[in-house]
Amino acid sequence: MDNIGNDAARRLKAYENQVGVWLRSVKREPGKFVTCEPCPLPPDDYVELLTRAGRVTSAGGLQWMGDSVGRSATEPATIDLVNAALELITVSVKEALAKFDRINVCGRARIITGLRHAAENGTLHPDDLEAFRDWEANHG
Incomplete structure (x- = not known):
């Protein structure tokens, strides 16, 4: 994140930490997907920050609806x-x-926050962990 500046890097990290706190507070039921609500809203310039950090190249196209990351x-x-x-x-x-x-x-x-949290807590399937680590090495 060095290429986006210290202030931008701090704001991006603060938001990712906020989402991490939210993820830890979500009640998960077996067989249920975690949904976006009430995911903390990102800062207005989140996409710009991610783009400047080299994590994305464009926005739009697919709407996330839910996932089972960290369930097993x-x-x-x-x-x-x-x-x-x-x-x-x-x-x-x-x-x-x-x-x-x-x-x-x-x-x-x-x-990304779910994958990081699951990787840290050992609740990520080895194939998913490998894919995430490969992605992080290239987009980090």
Whole structure:
């Protein structure tokens, strides 16, 4: 994040920490997906900050609807997205990270923060962890 400046990096980190606190407070029920509400709203310039940090190249295209990230380390997570034609698309972590620049802001924040939290707590399937680590190495 050095290329976006100290103030911008601090604001981006503060928001990601806020989402992390929110994720830890979400009540998860077995077999249920976590949904976006009431995901903390990102700062107005969140997409710009992510773009300047080299994490995204454009916004829009896919709406995040929910996921099972962190639910189980024994099963790969799935992520539900809706496209412009209102079709539900269920993808793997690897596929979602490949489409990351097309996912809405709240979805991006939820996916990355959820993956970080699950990786730290050992609740991420090994395939998902590998995909996330590869993505982080290139987009970090």
